[in-house]
Amino acid sequence: MTTRTRLPGSPSIILITGLMAAGKSTVAQALTERFPRSVHLRGDVFRRMIVSGRAEMGFELSDEAERQLRLRYRIAAAAAHLYLHAGFTVVHQDIILGPSLAEVVQHYAPRPLHVVVLCPDPAVVAAREAGRAKRGYQDTSAVLDFDRVLRTETPRLGLWLDTSGLTAAETVDQILARLSDARVDGGSTG
Template structure:
């Protein structure tokens, strides 16, 4: 059976989110490679630009970390907006969980937006984490904590994909085949 794959009609935003080790970076890159005039916007790059005074990100965020996280989301949205104005489709990839997802969606109120939440099973996230050079979780219980926030506290916006048993290519095909399910409208700004 062949999956019907389509592309957005005009420059737009694909917001790819999920837990650490869910496959966001890989899927976002592969999706951007499949789209004409595209940009892969890695939200974490804005955090890494802070030289002095960078707050640590983790499960429990300090007030400063929360402020820096919201700043990172606003900078990414502003950058994405400029790329869209220049005729590019932007694949913005970041960890955006809980009520923060609705806040970021509001940043894109004026733009065509597709939200994709990658949500593989916690055991799959743990296996992927074990295969990575970088470490995002302290232990298996931290994965479960983040997974609870994803599934219980994150608004059900856009297309939610359990990618536990999908390859990267299959995930990208699914996203492109289900553009209508991923389409979201924003309302306001952060």
């Protein structure tokens, strides 16, 4: 059963990030559904729009993959701004790890932003990955590589949630209850 939490009084942008199989899509959709006027902005859709010349994403990125990833982040932020201006709360969900998180926060300046980092235990991520139809990791060691980047190279911005033992609904309840902890000013990254 979901807890009734007071929603923010005005539209806002909530950025949800974390590893592949951390539950971003499920949590973002469930969170978006709690708002009366809302948009679930899936950052990966902008990658999939590239029909010809799309670079492969992985742990090691080529120069072209890095350029396309940065473009995807800029396009998503621009779309989020437009939806926000039209009166929607935007839940932008994407994989944004390492120093890129601070760069993406800058795309939202000067508007305030809420950043939520889902960081379940790597064993939980590996188990979730095993239960999914799509594959994001080649093996368990890849999960550990990405987890290391998350925990040691990603700036501690916003609200970090260990969702290892939480359902999607419980995670959404936590996000809404602690939304003030997730607030990051778009122009400030530290």
